[in-house]
Amino acid sequence: MYKQIGILTGGGDAPGLNAAIRAVVRTAVGEFGMNCVGIEDSFEGVLGETHTRHLTTKSVSGILPRGGTILGTRNRGHFVKTVGGKQIFAELPISEALANLDILGIEALVVIGGEGSLVIAEEFHKRGFPVIGVPKTIDNDLAATEFTFGFMTAIDIATEALDRLHTTAASHDRVMILEVMGRNTGWIALHAGLAGSADIILIPEIPFSFDSIAEKVRAREQSGSRFTNIVVAEGATELGKKEMYQDDEEMRLGGIGMHVSRRVEEMTGKESRCVVLGHLQRGGSPNAFDRMLGTNFGACAVRALASGETGCMVALQAGRVVTVPLSEACHNVKKVQVDGQMVRTARDIGISFAAPKEMRARLAAI
Numbered sequence: 067m068y069k070q071i072g073i074l075t076g077g078g079d080a081p082g083l084n085a086a087i088r089a090v091v092r093t094a095v096g097e098f099g100m101n102c103v104g105i106e107d108s109f110e111g112v113l114g115e116t117h118t119r120h121l122t123t124k125s126v127s128g129i130l131p132r133g134g135t136i137l138g139t140r141n142r143g144h145f146v147k148t149v150g151g152k153q154i155f156a157e158l159p160i161s162e163a164l165a166n167l168d169i170l171g172i173e174a175l176v177v178i179g180g181e182g183s184l185v186i187a188e189e190f191h192k193r194g195f196p197v198i199g200v201p202k203t204i205d206n207d208l209a210a211t212e213f214t215f216g217f218m219t220a221i222d223i224a225t226e227a228l229d230r231l232h233t234t235a236a237s238h239d240r241v242m243i244l245e246v247m248g249r250n251t252g253w254i255a256l257h258a259g260l261a262g263s264a265d266i267i268l269i270p271e272i273p274f275s276f277d278s279i280a281e282k283v284r285a286r287e288q289s290g291s292r293f294t295n296i297v298v299a300e301g302a303t304e305l306g307k308k309e310m311y312q313d314d315e316e317m318r319l320g321g322i323g324m325h326v327s328r329r330v331e332e333m334t335g336k337e338s339r340c341v342v343l344g345h346l347q348r349g350g351s352p353n354a355f356d357r358m359l360g361t362n363f364g365a366c367a368v369r370a371l372a373s374g375e376t377g378c379m380v381a382l383q384a385g386r387v388v389t390v391p392l393s394e395a396c397h398n399v400k401k402v403q404v405d406g407q408m409v410r411t412a413r414d415i416g417i418s419f420a421a422p423k424e425m426r427a428r429l430a431a432i
């Protein structure tokens with residue numbers, strides 16, 4: 067049994083991180099009698115002049131409903147370099163981190179993060195350091211787990227935004243466009259679009275055509291609905307085009323909402339407005355589901371470490387938390403299935419994905 071374990075949060079924040087931290091500390095200290103060290107600002111906290119803090123059940127008291135992460139996080143640190151669009155591990159920081167973990171007396175790590183942080187965690191494991199991953203991302207795009215915490219809260223926020231856009235769209239007879247996050251997957255757009263009764267949902271998995279968008283807007287107009295609500299995933303693309311970036315160097319997605327808004331206005335003559343929901347989807351208090359999932363993941367991760375598991379990630383599968391190898395967990399992106407039930411349901415209730423005409427026949431056959 068480990069005497070002392072470390073815990074860190076990496077990548078973009080997600081509602082539920084503090085719930086997971088609290089569960090890790092309570093389980094490690096209360097159930098297994100371990101010491102728990104919080105590493106600040108992701109893996110950066112074990113580089114240079116290390117910054118860590120001792121975590122006790124008292125120090126994590128009251129953090130369950132809090133947004134963000136009490137440990138701080140970083141998206142891109144010293145561990146991964148992007149060279150020519152490819153990610154490369156820098157050997158030096160990993161050796162330095164391992165030496166510092168040894169000096170700090172940290173014998174194992176719980177890494178709470180998305181794909182990027184879990185890939186770094188896997189590198190630690192490959193070098194013989196015990197590590198368990200806990201998945202988080204509002205995008206819900208990790209293949210090994212049915213859900214990641216943060217996702218349900220993001221959907222709640224996007225749904226509320228759509229509800230609010232609905233009333234203003236109807237009052238002004240406008241086309242309202244909500245751009246949501248999700249990287250190269252359409253999970254947030256699809257779920258929020260269904261929950262918030264969007265008329266058109268644009269997701270990366272189904273390339274769209276402007277003709278199909280305009281057709282839907284006109285069809286609604288003719289049937290007496292003079293407004294249209296569109297939800298667009300930041301990674302959605304027009305057929306044959308590439309995704310749009312607000313920052314090409316850093317490859318930060320964004321801008322598609324405004325582009326759709328302008329084109330729809332030109333093509334239909336209807337007034338259009340675009341709202342980019344952005345980081346509102348990540349900030350603030352987690353909903354009940356994300357608090358529960360974060361808590362369950364955190365406790366299960368410590369139990370896995372205590373029972374000698376390493377190189378694994380906790381994952382929700384068929385309603386149960388299991389462990390899966392990190393190698394399998396962090397390299398597979400979960401895309402919306404074009405022939406899946408949710409897409410079919412959306413289409414059945416009249417939501418358009420604005421697929422180009424030639425693709426529509428294929429979709430209809432599914």
Ligand code: F6P
Binds near residue numbers: 141180204247300319
């Ligand atoms: O992966 C989570 C996420 O919020 C994505 O949906 C989004 O593309 C990205 O992170 C934005 O990250 P940041 O603004 O922190 O660089």
